[in-house]
Amino acid sequence: MPSQGQGVWSTRFIAAALILALPSVLVLAALAVLTDLSVLDAVLGAVSAAILTFLMLRPLFNGLRSVRSGLDEMSEDPEATPVLRSASPLAHEVWAAGTRLARASRQRLKAREAELVSARAVLSALPDPLLLLDEKRRIVSANLAAAELLGPRLADRDLAAALRNPTILAGADAVLAGAPGRVVEFDLSGPVERHLSARIAPLNPRTPEGAVAVLTLHDFTALKRSEQMRADFVANSSHELRTPLASLIGFIETLRGPAADDPQAQARFLAIMAEQAGRMARLVDDLLSLSRIEMNEHLPPTGQVDLASVLASIADALEQRAASRGMRIELTFPSGMPRVAGDADELSQVFQNLFDNAIKYGRLNTSIEVRVASSPRILPGRPAALAIAVRDHGEGIAREHLPRLTERFYRVDVARSRDLGGTGLGLAIVKHIINRHRGYLDIDSEVGKGSVFTVHLPVAASSPAGVTNP
Ligand SMILES: Nc1ncnc2c1ncn2[C@@H]1O[C@H](COP(=O)(O)OP(=O)(O)OP(=O)(O)O)[C@@H](O)[C@H]1O
Numbered sequence: 001m002p003s004q005g006q007g008v009w010s011t012r013f014i015a016a017a018l019i020l021a022l023p024s025v026l027v028l029a030a031l032a033v034l035t036d037l038s039v040l041d042a043v044l045g046a047v048s049a050a051i052l053t054f055l056m057l058r059p060l061f062n063g064l065r066s067v068r069s070g071l072d073e074m075s076e077d078p079e080a081t082p083v084l085r086s087a088s089p090l091a092h093e094v095w096a097a098g099t100r101l102a103r104a105s106r107q108r109l110k111a112r113e114a115e116l117v118s119a120r121a122v123l124s125a126l127p128d129p130l131l132l133l134d135e136k137r138r139i140v141s142a143n144l145a146a147a148e149l150l151g152p153r154l155a156d157r158d159l160a161a162a163l164r165n166p167t168i169l170a171g172a173d174a175v176l177a178g179a180p181g182r183v184v185e186f187d188l189s190g191p192v193e194r195h196l197s198a199r200i201a202p203l204n205p206r207t208p209e210g211a212v213a214v215l216t217l218h219d220f221t222a223l224k225r226s227e228q229m230r231a232d233f234v235a236n237s238s239h240e241l242r243t244p245l246a247s248l249i250g251f252i253e254t255l256r257g258p259a260a261d262d263p264q265a266q267a268r269f270l271a272i273m274a275e276q277a278g279r280m281a282r283l284v285d286d287l288l289s290l291s292r293i294e295m296n297e298h299l300p301p302t303g304q305v306d307l308a309s310v311l312a313s314i315a316d317a318l319e320q321r322a323a324s325r326g327m328r329i330e331l332t333f334p335s336g337m338p339r340v341a342g343d344a345d346e347l348s349q350v351f352q353n354l355f356d357n358a359i360k361y362g363r364l365n366t367s368i369e370v371r372v373a374s375s376p377r378i379l380p381g382r383p384a385a386l387a388i389a390v391r392d393h394g395e396g397i398a399r400e401h402l403p404r405l406t407e408r409f410y411r412v413d414v415a416r417s418r419d420l421g422g423t424g425l426g427l428a429i430v431k432h433i434i435n436r437h438r439g440y441l442d443i444d445s446e447v448g449k450g451s452v453f454t455v456h457l458p459v460a461a462s463s464p465a466g467v468t469n470p
Pocket residue numbers: 286353357358361362392394395396397405410411412413417418421422423424425426427428451
C-alpha cells in the first residue's frame with residue numbers, strides 16, 4: 001500500500017511538473033519556428049525549464065505527501081501526534097490548518113462522548129424503570145431501576161421475556177408499528193401484587209444503538225394502597241357511626257309509637273339510647289383525636305414527663321373498673337426513674353388505652369402487670385430509652401393479627417369489641433402518639449396465655465440516662 005501510494009504520487013508529480021513546464025516548452029518551440037532561435041537553444045531552454053519546474057515542485061509535493069500521511073495517521077489513531085518533515089512553508093501551513101481542524105473535531109467528539117456518558121448516567125439513575133426498544137421489540141438497554149424490578153440481563157431479550165403482560169405488549173407493538181405514544185396500566189403479579197403504568201413513546205430519531213421506542217414504568221402501588229385505605233377509612237367510619245345511629249332512630253320511633261305510653265319500656269330504651277349516643281360521641285372524639293395527632297406527628301413533643309405519676313394516676317382511675325372484673329393493676333418502677341421526652345396528656349392517652357385493653361381482654365380475676373425498665377432498643381439520636389410493658393393474662397392474640405392491630409378499626413373479634421364498647425381506634429391512636437414521641441411499640445402475645453404491649457420511649461435529654469432495673 002505505501003509503495004503503491006508512492007508510485008501514484010511519483011506519477012502525479014511527474015505529470016504535474018510536465019504540465020507546468022509545458023507552456024515554457026511551447027513558447028520556446030514557437031520561438032524556434034518563428035524566430036531565428038536555434039533548435040538546440042530551444043531544446044536546451046525547454047530542458048532547463050522542465051528541470052527548474054521539477055526542482056521547484058519537488059519540496060511542495062513531498063510536503064503535501066507528508067501532510068496526507070500525517071493526517072491519515074491521525075485519523076487512524078486519534079491520540080497520534082505525527083511530526084511533519086518538509087522544507088515547504090506552504091506544506092507547513094496546510095499541515096497547521098489540518099491539525100487545527102483535527103484537534104477541533106477531536107474535542108467536539110470528546111464533548112459528544114461526555115454528553116453520551118452523562119445521558120446514560122442520568123438514565124441509569126432515574127428512579128423509574130426505563131427500557132429502550134428496537135423495531136423488533138427487543139430490549140436495547142435498561143436502567144438500574146428496570147433491572148431491579150424485572151431482573152438482570154434484560155438487554156437483547158424480547159420485551160415479552162421481561163414483561164409478560166398482554167396489554168403492555170399490545171401497546172408496545174402498536175407504537176412500534178407507527179401509532180402515537182400511549183400510557184397503559186397493568187398489574188404485576190408476584191409475592192406482592194404491584195400496580196404499574198407504562199408510558200411507551202416513539203423515539204425520533206432512533207438512538208445510535210438502534211432504539212426506536214422508550215418504555216418507562218411508574219409504580220403507583222403505594223398511591224393505590226393509600227387510596228384504598230382512605231376509601232376503607234371513610235367506609236369504616238360511616239359504618240361505625242351508622243350502626244348506633246340506626247339504633248337511635250329505631251328507638252325514637254318506638255318511643256313515639258308503641259312505647260309512647262309505657263314508662264318502663266321508655267326508661268329501658270332511653271338507657272340503651274344514652275349508651276349508643278355515648279358510643280357515637282366516643283367514636284367522634286377518637287376520630288378527632290387521631291386526626292389531631294396525625295397532624296402534629298412530624299413535630300416531636302418538647303415537654304418532659306414523669307411517667308411514674310402518669311401511670312399511677314391512670315391505675316387509680318381504672319382501679320374500680322379492674323376491680324369489677326376481679327382484676328388488679330400492679331405497677332413496678334425502677335428506682336430513680338428518669339423523665340421521658342413527651343406530652344403528658346398524649347402519654348396518658350397511650351396508657352389509658354393499653355390498660356383499658358388489658359382490663360377488657362384480660363381474664364377475670366387475673367392481674368395486670370405494668371413494669372418499667374431500661375429499654376434495650378437504641379432509639380435514633382437518643383442516648384437512652386425506657387420500656388414500659390403492660391402484661392395481661394387474657395385470651396391472647398393469634399400471630400397473624402399482630403401486624404394489623406394498630407390499623408384503624410382493626411379488631412380481632414369485631415362483634416365482641418363492639419359489645420365491649422370499643423371503636424377499634426385505640427391502638428391506632430397509641431401508635432401515632434408513640435410515633436410522634438419517636439418511640440416504638442412492641443406487641444407480643446400467646447393465644448391462651450395473654451399479651452404484652454411494650455412502649456419504648458426516649459428519655460428526656462436532661463434526665464440521667466441510666467436506670468436501675470428492679
Ligand atoms: N390486651 C389485648 N388482648 C387481646 N386482644 C387485644 C388486646 N388489646 C387489643 N386487642 C385486640 O386488638 C383490637 C384493637 O384494639 P383497639 O384498642 O385498637 O380497639 P378496641 O379496644 O376494640 O376499641 P377502643 O380501644 O377504641 O375502645 C381489639 O379489638 C382486640 O381484638
